[in-house]
Amino acid sequence: MKKGRLLVIAVMTLLAFxxxxxxxxxxxxxxxxxxxxxxTVEEFxxxxxxxxxxxxxxxxxxxxxxxxxxxxESRGVPSDKITKGSKxxxxxxxxxxxxxxxxxxxxxxxxxxxxxx
Numbered sequence: 001m002k003k004g005r006l007l008v009i010a011v012m013t014l015l016a017f018x019x020x021x022x023x024x025x026x027x028x029x030x031x032x033x034x035x036x037x038x039x040t041v042e043e044f045x046x047x048x049x050x051x052x053x054x055x056x057x058x059x060x061x062x063x064x065x066x067x068x069x070x071x072x073e074s075r076g077v078p079s080d081k082i083t084k085g086s087k088x089x090x091x092x093x094x095x096x097x098x099x100x101x102x103x104x105x106x107x108x109x110x111x112x113x114x115x116x117x
Contacts, residue, residue, distance in 0.1 A: 035093065038089045064101075065104065066107070
């Protein structure tokens, strides 16, 4: 009985820690440097754990980490309008270590604001 309980705890701990590298900790983004730009969507992925978009702003292409798909749907984000070549205004924060990654706080699709946080 005691060994079984210990085994269950060990397996649950292992599973919990095995998924940690895939979580985007929000503390990894510099909230003192707000980015606000309109760029061209080069790629859009609508899948969990977070939707993502590659958005070109002038000469730089950002990997934009968006909200989980369930949150985007509940906030009414029209994901079918975020397509290659479309314009997207992004307001968010750059990653502290990964130079071309940012987390979106809000986006504007067809000039309509969607809060993602």
